Amino acid sequence: MTSWGNVYDIIIEPSPTARRWVSRSIYETDLGAAFCGDSLKVLRSKRLQRHKGEVQLVFTSPPFPLITRKKYGNVRGEEYIEWFAQFAPLLGDLVADTGSIVIEMGNAWESGRPVMSTLVLRALLRFLEEGGLNLCQEFVWYNPARLPSPAQWVNVERIRVKDAFTRIWWMSRSDRPKADNRRVLRAYSQSMKRLIQTGKYNAGRRPSEHTIGENSFKVNNNGAIPPNVLNGDEAPSLSSLLKGTNTHSYDQYQLFSRAKNIPLHPARMPPELVEFFLRFLTEERDLVLDPFAGSNTTGAVAEKLGRRWISCEANWEYASSSIARFPPSLITRTCKDLTLEKTDHAASSASSVFTPLFTS
Numbered sequence: 106m107t108s109w110g111n112v113y114d115i116i117i118e119p120s121p122t123a124r125r126w127v128s129r130s131i132y133e134t135d136l137g138a139a140f141c142g143d144s145l146k147v148l149r150s151k152r153l154q155r156h157k158g159e160v161q162l163v164f165t166s167p168p169f170p171l172i173t174r175k176k177y178g179n180v181r182g183e184e185y186i187e188w189f190a191q192f193a194p195l196l197g198d199l200v201a202d203t204g205s206i207v208i209e210m211g212n213a214w215e216s217g218r219p220v221m222s223t224l225v226l227r228a229l230l231r232f233l234e235e236g237g238l239n240l241c242q243e244f245v246w247y248n249p250a251r252l253p254s255p256a257q258w259v260n261v262e263r264i265r266v267k268d269a270f271t272r273i274w275w276m277s278r279s280d281r282p283k284a285d286n287r288r289v290l291r292a293y294s295q296s297m298k299r300l301i302q303t304g305k306y307n308a309g310r311r312p313s314e315h316t317i318g319e320n321s322f323k324v325n326n327n328g329a330i331p332p333n334v335l336n337g338d339e340a341p342s343l344s345s346l347l348k349g350t351n352t353h354s355y356d357q358y359q360l361f362s363r364a365k366n367i368p369l370h371p372a373r374m375p376p377e378l379v380e381f382f383l384r385f386l387t388e389e390r391d392l393v394l395d396p397f398a399g400s401n402t403t404g405a406v407a408e409k410l411g412r413r414w415i416s417c418e419a420n421w422e423y424a425s426s427s428i429a430r431f432p433p434s435l436i437t438r439t440c441k442d443l444t445l446e447k448t449d450h451a452a453s454s455a456s457s458v459f460t461p462l463f464t465s
């Protein structure tokens with residue numbers, strides 16, 4: 106297990122050569138490897154092609170077709186549909202016959218108009234077609250804490266309500282990709298617990314025309330089957346796992362980036378969302394791939410859950426700083442532009458601007 110007795114610093118070269126390497130990782134653990142580069146190139150590289158037909162889950166949040174450019178850059182308009190479609194056959198080939206591709210995408214609006222763009226839907230449909238994939242199920246990630254947007258129509262003119270969900274498409278090559286909802290059961294509600302305990306409820310025909318049997322709700326199945334509208338309550342296991350250890354937390358990434366004055370990734374995915382799909386669609390040792398990894402939330406959650414992982418991110422700052430999501434003792438290799446340095450707690454070197462993160 107992880108040894109937390111030591112203090113580490115992470116030294117990131119500001120102008121790396123690493124970004125030109127597409128077939129060598131920038132850091133690795135026993136379970137995974139992070140790449141920095143254009144994923145079109147990385148996915149085509151020999152190193153990735155070795156895993157053809159082996160990836161159990163592609164889980165990713167690609168750059169959205171936004172109206173305005175985000176800091177990490179994104180293709181816009183019709184060009185986006187073409188750009189995104191190129192990934193479908195590439196990812197489809199990497200995925201196992203029983204594997205899945207799960208893509209999260211937010212909504213887009215027409216520039217200067219209070220109407221939604223259909224670009225996201227068209228991009229997803231085109232992706233399905235190009236990859237010859239099935240749409241297994243659509244999910245909605247509901248985020249009530251999202252800031253009201255688009256601001257002009259929601260806050261200023263008050264003619265729209267706030268956009269508070271992103272769409273998640275679960276796609277697969279076969280009709281029956283590996284999946285098991287028993288791995289993502291939710292805690293029963295109090296009323297359901299009472300019902301199971303007392304066994305008292307009204308069986309029979311409901312106005313919805315469903316017939317509820319005498320014993321339908323008497324069996325304790327260890328939890329309720331989650332709906333396809335997710336909101337962060339789906340993965341209590343990970344938060345309790347993290348609370349139960351003081352060795353590492355997802356916050357380490359934020360602490361690190363702030364201490365080093367590296368911009369935080371502006372579109373980090375909630376770890377709970379990643380955990381839900383990794384548990385639902387993969388088992389231990391399965392291979393998970395994120396071709397638009399950003400701060401590598403996917404890799405970090407995969408590591409925690411004992412899944413193998415590969416991530417790829419084009420931006421060097423995001424890719425390199427994502428190493429802070431991993432306990433240093435798990436890092437087995439880094440490229441020369443990214444060094445893990447053991448420092449003496451008491452006599453931290455003058456060059457180390459970074460307050461030690463990984464302390465016991």
Ligand SMILES: C[S@@+](CC[C@H](N)C(=O)[O-])C[C@H]1O[C@@H](n2cnc3c(N)ncnc32)[C@H](O)[C@@H]1O
Pocket residue numbers: 142143144145165166167168169177178370372373374375396397398399400401402403417418419420423
């Ligand atoms: C929505 S963000 C992903 C955020 C990530 N899920 C996280 O939790 O941090 C999309 C990322 O894709 C990266 N990206 C855009 N085009 C890329 C490309 N061609 N190859 C690799 N990464 C790319 C962007 O730099 C950005 O960090």
